[in-house]
Amino acid sequence: MAARQNIPAQLRLKEIQIQSLKGISNCTITFPADRKVTAIMGMNGSGKSTIIHALACCYKPRNKTSKENNRFSDFFTPHDDNNWRDSGFTAHFYAGNLDNQGNKISFVPTAAPNDTFTQVYAKVSRWQPVYARRPVKESLYLGLQTLGTLSDDLAASRHAKYVSQSFEPANIKQKILESMCRVLEADYSDLMTCTTSSGYTFSKFTKNGITYTEHTMGAGEKRVFEVLKAAHDPLLRPNGLLLIDELDVLLHEKAFKKLIEELISIAEDALLEIVFSTHRESIVQFKRAINIVSIFNMGTGIQAFPRVSADALRQLTDIQPEMVSVFVEDELARTVINVLLEREALTDKVNVELFGAAENSAVVLAGLMLAGEDINKVMCVLDGDVHRTVSERHKIVNKCLTGTDKREQRRAVMNRIFEFSLADFPQKGAPEYNHKRWFEAIDPATISAEESAEYIKLRGFSRSINGLADWHDYYEKLNHFARKSNIEHTVLSYISKYSPAWDDYISAIRQEIIVKAAELE
DSSP states (O other), rough: OOOOOOOOOOOEEEEEEEEETTEEEEEEEEOOTSSEEEEEEOOOSSHHHHHHHHHHHBBBSSSSSSSSOHHHHHHHHBBBOOOOOOOOOEEEEEEEEEEEEEEEEEEOOOTTSEEEEEEEEEEEEEEEEEEEGOOOOEEEEOOSTTHHHHHGGGGGGGSSSOOOOOOOOOHHHHHHHHHHHHHSSOOOOEEEEEEESSSSEEEEEEEEEEEEEEOOOOOHHHHHHHHHHHHTTTTEEEEEETSSSSSSTTOHHHHHHHHHHHHHHHHHTTOOOOEEEOOOOOGGGGGTEEEEEEEEOSSSSSSEEOOHHHHHHHHHGOOOTEEEEESSSHOOOOHHHHHHHHHHHTTTEEEEEEEEEEEETHHHHHHHHHHTTTOTEEEEEEOSSSOOOOHHHHHHHHHHHHHHHHHHHHHHHHHEEEEEEOOOOOSSSSSHHHHHHHTTTGGGGGSHHHHHHHHHHHHHHTTTTOOOOOOHHHHHHHHHHOOOOHHHHHHHHHHHHHHHHHHHHHHHHHHHHHHHHHOOO
8 A cells, every 4th residue: 555645834825636525526626825714706606615615625724623633524415416426626735834933923834846735535335545545734615605694594582592792702803804904994993792591693783883793783783793703713823714605695795895805914913724615706806916717618618717706707798790809818908909990990990808817818709609709809928027929828728739739729729929028127027128119219299289298298107106126006006197098098099199109019919900800791
């Protein structure tokens, strides 16, 4: 019998490869080392909860959590129609150690070749590995089981008599209260635990000077409390894993946004890993702070798309043959294409959507082709700062279309990938940096009289922005001065009209769009 692999003392998620699990097959989701929070997006029935449940079973917790020992049978319950036989997935982990420097604890990866630990989870006659042999790590799963409050309970009168005592430990109580103040923008000053004679427990709060229990508590407020209580759980500190199914349920937009900000802060402070599922499209505003993965059924199986919203992916099933479809990486690139379309009077002929990270370009095109769609009038446009060479593009295409029988399909996909042409390449934010340079280099004498005053003022603002470590922040900094609703569109409109760099920037894309639009006539 082969010796078991030694399990490192400290692990963090690196990648999960689902071979077959509850309708998901051959789907890979990655967890970048520099992102402590991951959001999994997808439509109803896409498999978000399945992924959360699989992650919940990866570890043997040091203590009982919301599901005793987080067994597979807790989440994948055997029944007459499915005993989960032949289900399986593989988890890859970053291996390392914890380092405590002052008040900050960090995860230090082990040197190669021992920097990755791999564990296979599968069911033949029973789930493997044996539960007691799973990696040890404290994890906590928060599903929808805690949504109800006593105000929704028809039997709440049974809990009318209770004894109240202060929530313990006191330092965690204070952290929870401070977090709730920030998220719900109210003055939470006290938190107590109420216990009935039968042992049933619930919470009591003092907010804005008024004390009340779950008997009169709102469901959204209860959801925020349960999430923050879990995030501050001392058992998870440090390097614990918090899994939350449907984080956004019952929350209005402002509370959802503030809750995300709070979770990012807590994860950073406590070195947590937080993975949650959500339907909420507004999560994309956090794309630079967290890892966002959308899962979508392309008709050929579930695919994972990093750094792209689920709303954009819905467009993949709605390719309109009477229009040219252009997919771009982000909103800035969409604005570039829209400015081009306005100048060429083609806004009625071209539909522009997002595909997220550059490597998704090949996934989108390959998925459409395998689903039987004609990609002749579909274009994927890269920002121009990565995958610039033919060999680099071949690599991302080959990942989607493997085998010698796919040669023609690979060639077709390669022919539908285009890029913006950039002149300068700073470490971060190359498109924004080039826009800044081109905008400031415009000769004021060429500007029309009605636009001259605005241009001079905006150029002055732009020239005051220097030395950014990440030029992705350029437009945000510029709009701090300009206060315009769409500063990106304004700057790009000036460049398109008055900068000679514009033609080089979009030449190949412009030509292809014009040709394909003409074919629609």
